[in-house]
Amino acid sequence: MRFKIMFPVLAGLVAVFLMYQSVSAAFLILTRIGTLSTSGQVYTSWTYTGATAPDFAGTATPGAMVAITVNAITTTTSADVAGSWQSAPNNIVTGTNSVSIASGNEVVAFSLVFSPAATPTVTPTATPSALPEAGIMIWPLGLIAVGLMVFFAGRNAKDRLDEHYWG
Incomplete structure (x- = not known):
C-alpha cells in the first residue's frame, strides 16, 4: 500500500526536476558588455563609455549557435561546452545602436548607446619661475x-x- 502511494509522488518529483533542468538549460543570458558586467539583468537600453567599441559575452545552451545582430548586421558564434560565448561585432558606431542577441527561441534585445572615452591630451604647464631667496x-x-x-x-x-x- 505504501509503495503504491509513494511511486507516483516520486515519479512526479523526478518529472518536475527533469522539466526544470531542460527549461533552465535553454536560457540565453548576456553577462557582459565590454568591461560592464550586466549581472544577467535585462534592460531595454544600456550606455557604454570606453576607449573602443564593446564586445558581448554571456551564456547559452552548450554548443548552441548565438546570433548577434547590431544595426541590422548579424555575426554568429557558438557557445562552448560550458555554455560560454563571446563576440566582438565591428559595426558598433558612436551613438545609439540596435542590438539583438538570439539563441534558439531566446532573444535579448536592447539599444546600446556607445560613447567613446575622451582621448587624453597633454596640457602644457607654465614653467615655474625661480623662487625668491629664503632668508631675513x-x-x-x-x-x-x-x-x-x-x-x-x-x-x-x-x-x-x-x-x-x-x-
Missing part, C-alpha cells in the same frame, strides 16, 4: 631697532628732565 630681510629689522631706540631714549630723556626740573 635686514632693513625692516634695522627700522624696528631704530624705532625702539628712539622710544626708550625719548622716555629716558623725559625722566631726566622731570627729575631736573621737578625734582
Whole structure:
C-alpha cells in the first residue's frame, strides 16, 4: 500500500526536476558588455563609455549557435561546452545602436548607446619661475631697532628732565 502511494509522488518529483533542468538549460543570458558586467539583468537600453567599441559575452545552451545582430548586421558564434560565448561585432558606431542577441527561441534585445572615452591630451604647464631667496630681510629689522631706540631714549630723556626740573 505504501509503495503504491509513494511511486507516483516520486515519479512526479523526478518529472518536475527533469522539466526544470531542460527549461533552465535553454536560457540565453548576456553577462557582459565590454568591461560592464550586466549581472544577467535585462534592460531595454544600456550606455557604454570606453576607449573602443564593446564586445558581448554571456551564456547559452552548450554548443548552441548565438546570433548577434547590431544595426541590422548579424555575426554568429557558438557557445562552448560550458555554455560560454563571446563576440566582438565591428559595426558598433558612436551613438545609439540596435542590438539583438538570439539563441534558439531566446532573444535579448536592447539599444546600446556607445560613447567613446575622451582621448587624453597633454596640457602644457607654465614653467615655474625661480623662487625668491629664503632668508631675513635686514632693513625692516634695522627700522624696528631704530624705532625702539628712539622710544626708550625719548622716555629716558623725559625722566631726566622731570627729575631736573621737578625734582
